[in-house]
Amino acid sequence: MSGVELVIFDMAGTTVRDDGQVPEAFTAALAEYGVAVGPEAIRALIETSRDAGLMVTFEQTGTARMVSPEIETVLYRATQESLTNIRKHAHASAANVRLAYEADAVSLRVRDNGRGRKGGEDNVGLSALRERATALNGMVLAENHLEGGFVLEVTLPLEHAV
DSSP: OOOHHHHHHHHHHGSTTTOOOOOOOHHHHHHHHHTTOHHHHHHHHHHHHTTOOOEEEEEEOOOOOOOHHHHHHHHHHHHHHHHIIIIIOOOEEEEEEEEEEESSSSEEEEEEEEOOSSSSOOHHHHHHHHHHHHHHHOOEEEEEEEEESEEEEEEGGGGGOO
């Protein structure tokens, strides 16, 4: 097992306390091995895109809080898929990622200044994202933006929050 696998295995029984919170020791142990969680994982994806030459801005609104691994996975994969598609297909020079924590939901919005999507059908990645979000009672909006480019917005209720 790798170090990260050992940490997760060793702490598996203590990842969620009785009050529903994830112990700081767990996230700290993951961070020690360079594994980002929450907004930090999204920031790491943004840095990768910046390193590849895409100008990406990031904004976070509301107070970040722990959410379920399922919600975290959807937010991470939506960011990853969006930024990858922007770099490969959008012919965009810039993108904006906004992560918003609200009272009863968390939303992710990724917008680029590229050429927009041709055709109206979802690709495999977008279809999978819709399935993941729907399983969590969330919703996905994916469309060409009126001012140009493409926008993806994922909204997930926090009923699955940790």
